Amino acid sequence: MGARVASAQNAFEHSGLGMQGLMQGKRGLIMGVANDHSIAWGIARTLAAHGATLGFTYQGEALGKRVRPLAQSLGADLLMTCDVEDIASVDKVFATIGEKWGGLDFLVHAVAFSDKAELKGRYADTTRANFVRTMLISCFSFTEAAKRAAALMTNGGAMVTLTYNGGTRAMPNYNAMGLAKAALEASVRYLAVDFGSQNIRINAISAGPIRTLAGAGISDARFMFAYQQRHSPLRRGVTLDELGGAALYLLSDLSTGVTGEIHFVDSGYNAIAMPQPDTLRVSVAGNNGNGNGEENAKDAAQ
Numbered sequence: 001m002g003a004r005v006a007s008a009q010n011a012f013e014h015s016g017l018g019m020q021g022l023m024q025g026k027r028g029l030i031m032g033v034a035n036d037h038s039i040a041w042g043i044a045r046t047l048a049a050h051g052a053t054l055g056f057t058y059q060g061e062a063l064g065k066r067v068r069p070l071a072q073s074l075g076a077d078l079l080m081t082c083d084v085e086d087i088a089s090v091d092k093v094f095a096t097i098g099e100k101w102g103g104l105d106f107l108v109h110a111v112a113f114s115d116k117a118e119l120k121g122r123y124a125d126t127t128r129a130n131f132v133r134t135m136l137i138s139c140f141s142f143t144e145a146a147k148r149a150a151a152l153m154t155n156g157g158a159m160v161t162l163t164y165n166g167g168t169r170a171m172p173n174y175n176a177m178g179l180a181k182a183a184l185e186a187s188v189r190y191l192a193v194d195f196g197s198q199n200i201r202i203n204a205i206s207a208g209p210i211r212t213l214a215g216a217g218i219s220d221a222r223f224m225f226a227y228q229q230r231h232s233p234l235r236r237g238v239t240l241d242e243l244g245g246a247a248l249y250l251l252s253d254l255s256t257g258v259t260g261e262i263h264f265v266d267s268g269y270n271a272i273a274m275p276q277p278d279t280l281r282v283s284v285a286g287n288n289g290n291g292n293g294e295e296n297a298k299d300a301a302q
């Protein structure tokens, strides 16, 4: 039995799927690190631990100051400024990768923005200007980056973007960002078809709430965070390392048969429609008349 396990392990390692070298020899671009709480950072450090060579973009010098030491700590040899609203800066990033690396194996897109003033209240009150800007930065920037990245992926490749369940279901205060995530998820499927014949895979990770700069922009985010933590099947939130692990799977040869997929890493929250009856009972009793249920207080306190 022990010998059989050892020989399976041997076969696994010889197949190139051994854990240590999963990303060995692969070069990739990480877009969307703002600081060490960023989801893109959790992904980057996991990929680097598995042998990837990384390049980073940052949005403007203020963030550059934070991203530079992080990138250096992973031995990154490419660090470029990029504002996705400025297409010339996007072009420059991929031209630089072409010059310095001559090719690309993977792309991580973890970029999103919507006006904080509209990440509260009714979706119906979204302004035209914020809708267009939210869509451009949070959705279409992935298509623009993917097209340029694919041109450099002459030996095939993989891309991952980040989405949220608010693109599938209505979430309080998520508003225009929810529509951008719905369109982003659709673009994952269309891009998977466009680039599939070049052996380039396109997938998304739908992350459970994580305390980041972008996450903090959503009104009452901490209550939503606590609620999701409390009521998900695993009864907890997710970690940057867990998101890194999922990205490692989707960007490595472990997932060569997977494309066009929206992969949830949210402690299973997307699988439930309602909290457990005991919680509902407390909630209904506590909400009797005054709207300040004991359960609400518990949710908020987490």
Ligand code: NAD
Pocket (backbone or CB within 6 Å): 031, 032, 033, 034, 035, 037, 038, 039, 040, 058, 059, 063, 082, 083, 084, 085, 109, 110, 111, 112, 113, 137, 162, 163, 164, 165, 206, 207, 208, 209, 210, 211, 212, 213, 214, 215
């Ligand atoms: P974050 O604030 O750390 O990262 C967001 C990044 O978007 C920042 O690096 C910011 O510089 C970048 N960005 C915004 N506008 C840009 C522009 N015009 N040009 C270039 N870059 C720009 O927050 P995060 O939570 O790590 O967000 C990463 C991704 O994960 C986003 O797509 C977000 O919607 C998604 N996501 C976050 C959560 C969460 O709970 N935090 C959950 C699910 C999905």
